[in-house]
Amino acid sequence: MRRVVLIRPKRDGRIFGKAPGSPYTLMRLASLVPEEIPVEIWDENLYDLPLDTLREGDLVGISAMTTDIDRAEVIARRAMQQGAGVAIGGVHATLLPEHVQTFAHSTMVGEGYFTWQQLIQDFAAEGIKGMKPVYRDEEWANLDGIATITDRVIQMVDENKNYWTPYLEITRGCPRNCSFCTAIRVSGRRMRLRPVEEVVDEIQRRGIKRFFLTDDNFGLNFTTAPDYCAELFEALSKLDLQGWTCQSEMSIAKHPELLEMSRAAHLDKHFIGFESVNPDNRRELGGKSKGLASGAEEAIRIIRGTGVGVVGLFVMGFDEDTPATFQAMWDFIRTSELDSVSITILTPFPETPFRKQLEQENRLLDMPWKYYDTAHVTFVPKNFTVDELREAYDWLCRKTYSPWQIARRGLRSLWRYPLSQVGKKAFGSFSTDYGYRRTYAYRNT
Numbered sequence: 001m002r003r004v005v006l007i008r009p010k011r012d013g014r015i016f017g018k019a020p021g022s023p024y025t026l027m028r029l030a031s032l033v034p035e036e037i038p039v040e041i042w043d044e045n046l047y048d049l050p051l052d053t054l055r056e057g058d059l060v061g062i063s064a065m066t067t068d069i070d071r072a073e074v075i076a077r078r079a080m081q082q083g084a085g086v087a088i089g090g091v092h093a094t095l096l097p098e099h100v101q102t103f104a105h106s107t108m109v110g111e112g113y114f115t116w117q118q119l120i121q122d123f124a125a126e127g128i129k130g131m132k133p134v135y136r137d138e139e140w141a142n143l144d145g146i147a148t149i150t151d152r153v154i155q156m157v158d159e160n161k162n163y164w165t166p167y168l169e170i171t172r173g174c175p176r177n178c179s180f181c182t183a184i185r186v187s188g189r190r191m192r193l194r195p196v197e198e199v200v201d202e203i204q205r206r207g208i209k210r211f212f213l214t215d216d217n218f219g220l221n222f223t224t225a226p227d228y229c230a231e232l233f234e235a236l237s238k239l240d241l242q243g244w245t246c247q248s249e250m251s252i253a254k255h256p257e258l259l260e261m262s263r264a265a266h267l268d269k270h271f272i273g274f275e276s277v278n279p280d281n282r283r284e285l286g287g288k289s290k291g292l293a294s295g296a297e298e299a300i301r302i303i304r305g306t307g308v309g310v311v312g313l314f315v316m317g318f319d320e321d322t323p324a325t326f327q328a329m330w331d332f333i334r335t336s337e338l339d340s341v342s343i344t345i346l347t348p349f350p351e352t353p354f355r356k357q358l359e360q361e362n363r364l365l366d367m368p369w370k371y372y373d374t375a376h377v378t379f380v381p382k383n384f385t386v387d388e389l390r391e392a393y394d395w396l397c398r399k400t401y402s403p404w405q406i407a408r409r410g411l412r413s414l415w416r417y418p419l420s421q422v423g424k425k426a427f428g429s430f431s432t433d434y435g436y437r438r439t440y441a442y443r444n445t
């Protein structure tokens with residue numbers, strides 16, 4: 001065996017010289033490769049991949065979510081032509097293995113903590129012949145001591161030089177099962193927690209000062225594991241961090257003490273899945289929100305009152321939505337005190353209850369997977385034509401991501417900090433909305 005090459009297909013490329021987020025998934029997987037086997041991480045956001053250097057004896061592992069899978073297929077076919085062994089894993093392979101099997105030697109279903117090492121052994125022993133068509137890692141592994149990022153990987157990636165935002169996993173899982181979300185199938189229903197000392201050790205060894213949590217719903221831990229959160233915040237408050245952000249739900253507003261502690265732990269912003277301001281959609285939201293604008297406004301006020309910022313995540317195009325929902329959404333965005341806003345179009349990802357419903361009702365549009373980026377309409381909506389929903393979404397995004405609105409929210413966000421921190425916080429106060437403006441722009445590609 002010559003080497004292991006782990007690949008992330010391109011999405012954003014470089015923005016002002018760096019790629020937006022570090023290849024965290026690949027860093028964890030590379031750390032599971034035995035020290036005696038050379039391993040490389042290729043991130044197509046940073047450069048054109050040197051695919052012509054691949055040959056027999058190379059084991060290629062590609063990570064892809066649904067929207068990247070078409071690009072992953074192109075890379076996989078080329079790597080196979082060059083004689084390399086190809087394995088594809090990640091969200092899409094986990095949800096639709098029968099699709100991925102058509103263009104990879106091995107399809108890696110699940111978290112890969114055990115099967116990835118098994119595959120490496122099989123490949124080292126017998127090359128492509130030894131690779132099984134499917135490896136299933138269906139056990140929800142305990143996160144203690146698993147795939148600890150090694151120093152060899154930390155040096156290889158050079159996160160501070162190449163990436164704007166490092167990622168970090170602290171917890172994994174979400175029991176909510178919202179009708180449009182894959183978390184329960186990809187990360188599991190049970191919330192799993194990494195030991196606090198391992199989290200601290202990883203931050204220190206990686207030398208990162210800012211990070212975005214990969215946790216599906218970190219905020220739920222405020223309710224289900226308050227002691228763990230307190231221990232974590234206590235430990236992080238002692239580190240020299242610039243700030244970090246996480247995905248959450250509005251129930252954190254019921255825990256002002258933990259919010260205060262999180263602020264001291266340098267937690268800067270919660271990305272909160274409010275999802276909708278139409279109460280008729282509450283059934284779709286897994287019990288985390290009632291879809292009431294007044295409830296969301298109150299939660300935002302309480303959370304921001306503790307000095308922590310709020311990014312509102314909203315989904316448009318539910319069956320109960322009408323043109324009036326778009327107007328209500330815009331009114332809410334205009335008048336609420338959000339620091340940034342993400343508006344996406346409901347997307348029927350494989351294996352979600354929403355997709356199953358659409359299949360039964362014959363409402364799926366036949367579109368390439370690359371349009372599953374939450375900025376395109378991929379199904380026939382109920383109260384709109386496809387064009388009407390697209391236009392309504394365009395209308396809302398143009399208003400929400402106008403330079404004026406971005407500046408207004410960015411300045412409001414910056415206002416939260418004491419004057420001494422303004423320089424340090426300026427980038428983060430505007431970059432989130434700028435990133436969403438770019439995501440929305442994919443709509444036109």
Ligand code: B12
Pocket residue numbers: 008011021022023024025028029060061062063064065066067068087088089090091092095108110111112113116167169181182183186187213214215216344349350372373374439
């Ligand atoms: C960080 C993140 C991002 C980042 C970067 C993603 C990247 N490519 O690195 C950003 C912000 C760019 C992003 C964007 C989007 N994301 Co995103 N994102 C995540 C998030 C929160 C964490 C991923 C992560 O790093 N996890 C930690 C690592 C350690 O775990 P992992 O990636 O799952 O990998 C493990 C296994 O899957 C497996 N594995 C993965 N790859 C491979 C490969 C091999 C060879 C093997 C053996 C194993 C293996 O092993 C790993 C270790 O256990 C996940 C939710 C989640 N918790 O996973 C959503 C998630 C992946 N994103 C999702 C979506 C929908 C999007 C967007 C389309 C929508 C949007 N509006 O944000 C965009 C589009 C991205 C694009 N490519 O165009 C969905 C994907 C659904 C789907 N069917 O594809 C997820 C699952 C969220 C959700 N709950 O619905 N995302």
Ligand code: SF4
Pocket residue numbers: 174175176177178181182183184216217249273285286288
């Ligand atoms: S609460 Fe968030 S992560 Fe959990 S199922 Fe709902 S959308 Fe997914």
